[in-house]
């Protein structure tokens with residue numbers, strides 16, 4: 001196995017059909033949707049360098065793409081998919097890291113977001129510095145939310161006036177200093193006290209007595 005991660009381009013167009021098929025099959029298996037996209041849409045993402053592809057030689061391993069909303073105020077990292085034969089080996093994480101870096105390079109001032117019901121994506125995004133938010137903090141572009149039409153929970157989203165659903169919104173705000181500090185994995189669930197310069201700890205006071 002020799003898996004490599006690339007920013008996709010025209011040389012990868014041959015994989016667009018398989019990507020669409022994979023998304024369709026895995027959405028059926030999960031019972032929730034990843035936004036359904038046409039082959040032409042995926043091809044366009046490849047041609048314009050707005051997607052990341054993982055390949056094992058000629059075999060498709062995984063894919064994800066970038067979308068912009070509200071005049072580039074928001075960037076969505078979407079459609080993350082890994083071929084079932086390659087799951088559980090860390091490839092989603094590699095694709096996610098690469099699409100995140102690509103998003104920050106192309107759109108340094110944009111807020112980056114994902115919506116998901118999946119624990120894997122929640123974990124990966126949290127490590128990258130994303131914060132959970134309500135949908136009110138995400139784009140209000142109707143076109144983005146139309147992408148949820150393929151999800152079997154779409155009626156819940158509609159019933160709630162596009163303000164809440166079963167997905168969690170995850171947001172990376174480049175202006176939020178806390179967001180731009182990725183959570184170091186071993187400390188992800190621990191509270192780390194900040195070290196304040198010049199401030200002595202209780203212990204050191206006690207020692208001085």
Ligand SMILES: CC(C)(COP(=O)(O)OP(=O)(O)OC[C@H]1O[C@@H](n2cnc3c(N)ncnc32)[C@H](O)[C@@H]1OP(=O)(O)O)[C@@H](O)C(=O)NCCC(=O)NCCS
Nearest residue numbers: 026080081082087088089090091092093116118119120121
């Ligand atoms: C979700 C998906 C992309 C994960 O791909 P993967 O290559 O198996 O993921 P990785 O091996 O890189 O794992 C990344 C992290 O997610 C965790 N993870 C992976 N699959 C998981 C699952 N099914 N449930 C819970 N956690 C999971 C891993 O443990 C790892 O976390 P860690 O670093 O803390 O150990 C893949 O299962 C898939 O394509 N599913 C169908 C499409 C989908 O659900 N896409 C997401 C749409 S929002």
